[in-house]
Amino acid sequence: MMTQEDKELLLRKGISEEKIAEQLACFEKGFPYLKLYAAASVDNGGIVVADEEMQKTCLAAWDAYKEGDKKIVKFVPASGAASRMFKNMFEFLGADYDAPTTDFEKKFFDHIHDFAFYNDLNAACMDNTGKNIDALIGEKQYKAVVANLLEAAGLNYGALPKGLLKFHRYADGVRTPLEEHLVEGALYAAGKTGEVNVHFTVSTEHRELFAKLVDAKAAEYEAKYGVKYNVSFSEQKPSTDTVAADMDNKPFRDKDGKLLFRPGGHGALIENLNDLDADIVFIKNIDNVVPDRLKGDTVLYKKLIAGVLVTLQKQAFGYLEVLDGGQYSHDELEEMIRFVQQKLHCRKADIKDMEDADLVIYLRKKLNRPMRVCGMVKNVGEPGGGPFLAYNADGTVSLQILESSQIDMKDPEKKAMFEKGTHFNPVDLVCAIRDYKGNKFDLLAHVDKSTGFISYKSKNGKDLKALELPGLWNGSMSDWSTIFVEVPLSTFNPVKTVNDLLREQHQ
Numbered sequence: 001m002m003t004q005e006d007k008e009l010l011l012r013k014g015i016s017e018e019k020i021a022e023q024l025a026c027f028e029k030g031f032p033y034l035k036l037y038a039a040a041s042v043d044n045g046g047i048v049v050a051d052e053e054m055q056k057t058c059l060a061a062w063d064a065y066k067e068g069d070k071k072i073v074k075f076v077p078a079s080g081a082a083s084r085m086f087k088n089m090f091e092f093l094g095a096d097y098d099a100p101t102t103d104f105e106k107k108f109f110d111h112i113h114d115f116a117f118y119n120d121l122n123a124a125c126m127d128n129t130g131k132n133i134d135a136l137i138g139e140k141q142y143k144a145v146v147a148n149l150l151e152a153a154g155l156n157y158g159a160l161p162k163g164l165l166k167f168h169r170y171a172d173g174v175r176t177p178l179e180e181h182l183v184e185g186a187l188y189a190a191g192k193t194g195e196v197n198v199h200f201t202v203s204t205e206h207r208e209l210f211a212k213l214v215d216a217k218a219a220e221y222e223a224k225y226g227v228k229y230n231v232s233f234s235e236q237k238p239s240t241d242t243v244a245a246d247m248d249n250k251p252f253r254d255k256d257g258k259l260l261f262r263p264g265g266h267g268a269l270i271e272n273l274n275d276l277d278a279d280i281v282f283i284k285n286i287d288n289v290v291p292d293r294l295k296g297d298t299v300l301y302k303k304l305i306a307g308v309l310v311t312l313q314k315q316a317f318g319y320l321e322v323l324d325g326g327q328y329s330h331d332e333l334e335e336m337i338r339f340v341q342q343k344l345h346c347r348k349a350d351i352k353d354m355e356d357a358d359l360v361i362y363l364r365k366k367l368n369r370p371m372r373v374c375g376m377v378k379n380v381g382e383p384g385g386g387p388f389l390a391y392n393a394d395g396t397v398s399l400q401i402l403e404s405s406q407i408d409m410k411d412p413e414k415k416a417m418f419e420k421g422t423h424f425n426p427v428d429l430v431c432a433i434r435d436y437k438g439n440k441f442d443l444l445a446h447v448d449k450s451t452g453f454i455s456y457k458s459k460n461g462k463d464l465k466a467l468e469l470p471g472l473w474n475g476s477m478s479d480w481s482t483i484f485v486e487v488p489l490s491t492f493n494p495v496k497t498v499n500d501l502l503r504e505q506h507q
Contacts, residue, residue, distance in 0.1 A: 184302075274444055452475065
């Protein structure tokens, strides 16, 4: 039963009682595993490898597109706190030993001078202890160094988002991931007027810090690259929070009897993406950035996948205009079928049995929907999602990015299919979100709600179930035309732990 206090909370969040009932039903029935056809690969055509001629054609297509009047936006999810990045160092602070003991801890201290944040940390140590880092280490005060890195009295890196941390060192200073994304935007997403649109999704408590950094740095990069930045921010909407449930699938209540809500995961950002005024949107995670000397591959392949996208979009738009005109032959319909099957990788087993009138309805539906081209890197054992051919609710088979949680790992065949996948999803997408008449798609209409995920957490010692919405590049984009293109591993350099910053790619 909903109390008056519950109803007032729902009103503040913009969540209906119907939505709560829908979420609780998800806890009750769970989510079905997806039916797999095969792992997408180069061998079965699910992943495209661009040869020299294709590269040349697609790069030219992107250069031509940028000279038009379309709006290009770089969309960067940046709300995540860096606390997980420093998990090992938090554990060191709480350990019952005082000197570095694990290999991770030893590596951190052995190479502490190599971090881009070293000078800031050294200054914080001087301010708070009157001693520099070398002196503290000489006196075996290792935890004092880490405390100054992580805690609020020092750099507060344990509570800040990754986007604001010092990642890379240059001869003329240091850069944060936010700055590296600004530079990237200038290199592949500037329109003909030189305007670069970059949108960061941030947490409410850090929005002002992001804005301050942009104000402090944008002019420097505008001058360096001859561009003009238009930087915007949004936050995950409270209405995308999901209610927690107890082990009996009833609404979980905290010690004060209040309903507990949790963030709905990165899938909630489909709402932020849906609010963008854009034709083409690049999506990449905040921590996947490299210094300038290694940006060549990143820029080349961003342009390449964008060129693939606008080339295929142009062809799809042309077919839709033919269908609109009503003057088409059966041969032309067959040409469209081949395009949907071979270029958009969407197949329907009984398509040969369909009458022309039904074919037109089917083709219009598959051609007139959001489109995305996703870069895929060769699998190197990273955790996370991969490219698959999966069955959809309408019986078609299409390309999807799937997480292990969406696959029945108890089924030996499906488990083997996942483990033998040749490629991995590095979150490298370029998306087309307007239809052939120039109208924005309603992206929320293309979400597969049956692809959420239930995880198990605890609050105040009580077990609870948490509901994650369909992932942004998983179920939230399930009903999009999807193309996978192989990109080199050099374009994938995430920073999951602080010691990743010591890798050659970040030095």
